[in-house]
Amino acid sequence: MNEQINPDSSHSIIQVQELRKDFGYLQALSGVSFNLNKGEFLTIFGPNGAGKTTLIKILTGLMRPTSGSANIDGFDALEGNTMLRSRIGVISHATCLYPDLTALENLLFYAKLYGLDDPEERANESINTAGLQLRRYDPIRTFSRGMQQRVAIARATLHDPSVLFLDEPFTGLDLQATSDLKDRLRGLHTGKRTILMTTHDISCGLEMCDRVAIQSRGKFSLFESVDCIDQSNFKNLYTKSLEQ
């Protein structure tokens, strides 16, 4: 399927081949394959239990697959390579922020872990970009969900990753926070950064992506360029794909 859309895999920054993951008798992924070029934004839609989070966990080295291969930015994603981890960023509905530490302390902590030059300056820059300079000394515990998500984005992009994984980033956000997050993601979608996002939110997902995939029962039932699909009819297409 992916070969039809993306025949030249030599330019692909993400190459996934026949990825499978079994949890006992349950097959979370049953042969996912796709390629994604540098600078592309892929949105993966799918119902709960489709295996979207499992796919991201495998691609980010947090989980080992049962079989298959995945290559990201020239590194084997399945080996838990530390070099690869310095090139990827992950944002999920969990913020990975320490609630008792301030926003600045959280970012400083991660900047030091990533071995960035001048971590204080980098943390301050990131907090300014997130628009939270007036709250930098406040504990994360006192932040709204939307503000926490802005700090989480700052955390995930501190090291300027070339590949960004977003796992249901809109979960629990109100309309204003969703709009802010979309603006921030548009800012991050530069030609040098590849983004892979999973979401249930069809309008948010379609708005920003270059490629769209539908994942159901552990495999892709659709993988297309967003220009090749009828966006006004996507909800029907999505429902049909799930029924197949």
Add this chain to the structure above:
Amino acid sequence: MNRYLSQVMTIIWKDFITEIKTRELFSSMFIFALLVVIIFIFSINLSLIKASEVGPGVLWVAFLFAGTIGLNRSFMLEKENDCLQGLLLAPMDRTALYFGKLVSNLVFLLIMEVFTLPLFMVFFNIDLLPHLLPLLYVIFVGTLGFCAVGTLLSSLSANLKTRDIMLPILLYPIIIPIIIGSVKMTGQVLAGEPLSSMMNWVSLILCFDIIYIAISIMVIDFVLEE
């Protein structure tokens, strides 16, 4: 190597700054240790039994139970907001995470133990001051072994639903040699014997410390993997 040490230090810095802000870990461990000592004081008739004979056992039971609370809390902090995932995604060797948590746990436990000693001295009417240095050495090597295996197992049990129950069930049988050795050595130290006369116990505990740390380094990748 510098980067590795810097990452270890960063994890320790984060744990300390969190503890300074919350004071949850020290206060809960210290109060628990104090309660254990008090309960034993009321349940033992010290006019029939010599305090120096039961004291070492009571002291290490207090350290063990209070330390378990600390170890349980250690990785629970990392589970809140899924911070553990953030750590696992960072470009660092997972043994750096282990050593960072090990040193944090060790220092927190040692501080709690140092604060418990004066109370133990008062309640059991044992003068620890003439034996303080060898006693601190025994406490250090015993606590190191306890933390070495406890840190590994707390990272394992953090992913379990029954984490509060599983840590002591997994931990206590494994650390029996260290606790036996520590209790014996503490008794001998309180009886005024020099450390040189108990080299067998010292070697045994140090061997277990090294074995537990080596095993932890070997398996931490698998333990932290989902």
